[in-house]
Amino acid sequence: MPIFRLYDTLSRKVRPLEPLEPDHLRFYTCGPTVYSYAHIGNFRSFVAADLVVRTAKALGWRVSWITNITDVGHLSEDDVADAGGEDRMEKALRSKEGEHFANVWDLAEHYALAYLEDWRALNLSEPLVRPRATQHVREQIVMTQALIEKGNAYETPTGVYFDVDSFPDYGKLSGNTRGKLLDAVRDVVQDENKRQQADFALWKKDDKHLMQWFSPWGWGFPGWHIECSAMARAYLGDVIDLHSGGEDNAFPHHECEIAQTEAYTGRPFSRHWMHVRHLQVEGEKMAKSAGNFFTIRDLVAQGHDPLAVRYALISTPYGRPFNFTMQLLRDAAANVGRFRECERRIRAAGVDPLAFVEESGADELGRELAEDYAECLAAMCDDLNTSVALAKAVEGAKAILRVPSLDEANARSAAWFLRKVNELLGIVRNDAPLDPVPDTGSREIEGRPIEEWVAERTAAKASRDFDLADSIRAKLAEAGIELRDTPAGTEWSALG
RNA sequence: GGCGCCGUGCCCAAGCGGUUAAGGGAAGGGUCUGCAAAACCCUCAUUCGGCAGUUCGAAUCUGCCCGGCGCCUCCA
16 A cells, blocks of 8 residues: 655645554544635635545545534634624625525525535535534633633633734744744734734624624624634544645634644644645636636536536646636546546446446456556555546546457456546546436437437438438437447437 | 745646656547547657756756746635
């Protein structure tokens, strides 16, 4: 088994990912704030986390993966401000889309459900638990209270703040240490209630807030950073193996999480930190405020295959600059199509492509595929080198397609390969499709089953009436049905 | 000011000191086909942003220069 190496933001180098408990990865990924639809940039980061999970499982590890849903509308400048921030949920509720919702709770629920749909469409693994911040306010309060008692936090008229000076390691993740922070080119909002401008909120006092809870400090709501500290600890314990998020999370969010948790437990919080680089779209920076972002549902509505979207999103390793383009999506679709064609051939050989095949066969194809898969896994263990991993996966697919006619042994080896590749990369088929398998039998065009049209065309071909045959093919194509003449007869499939 | 990434064929992209510079897309040619589609086969960088240097040997290491970009602000 190859060694799983991953770039670690904290030590700034590629290091083996070594779980504290052998073969059991405890992994926390920062999830989205559900105040609008998640976009492909969010999903680049979630897919990268999913690939860590898949790789770890391929190595035979047990994986306890936790990824949260932030359904509290935090202040936008939690780390620096009291007054300058604006609540994201409340802002969303006041927006045009917000008119559809009765209140912030409804709004959060709607976008949380949409997020889960997109998650499944992209074939992401299911985490062990998907906690919501609103369901863990108690833990956040308990932790905040303990930090006050330990002397790491203090109460002011407006809330409870973490005292950054009480944690000398502050800045070790991002390089934004206390001294350097002062030089940062940021518009820091001053707040006379805080001892230091870098101190960040653990609790905000606010009895007017749309979401509020009662605490030892009165009515209010928790700070943003404390939720992840509390939830990670609740499910994974004091020390976790890996923590991931988008690169923007490194500072302030993760820096603050480290400060809170390590001050609280006296132990290192996460042994490994992973940050996913933001993507661009057609060469432009993508941001919600710029409005130039794609959501998964946008792309699906345009007719793109979610698996092609996933393929495109992982075509460049997670830490590199990545430019998402329509051209890239087309390139990806071509390769996803190869896997589909492989499944067709396997089925044609009389083997169910979904059947569980334990091992690749001893046939020549099986040996070749076993090699391709080993290289694919090795690439993933090399800091998730998805470019190479995909190349190996495609190499295997081409090896399958190169065989003029698969025999049963070939087909079983091919089925094994596709299963293994799909478990590792999730690009062959959706593991847990929400939609039932496309209705291959019941569709009708102009009131006639597709099979009848196909039969009529076959008859027309036999009597060399190619004009009629071609007109039928054109009619079906218009309805999104693609025909394919094979030695075994005419097959049809619905286009993307 | 801090932290970091990248410049490889028409496009995307691997490559981390040493055989013929992976792979995909596009393009051109071919096989198959009534014609298509799909699939397969072939062709497609003496060269890796530039200039020095280290080395027996560099796309790969060092320095400088040129160019593109990200985060530190809503945002993954």
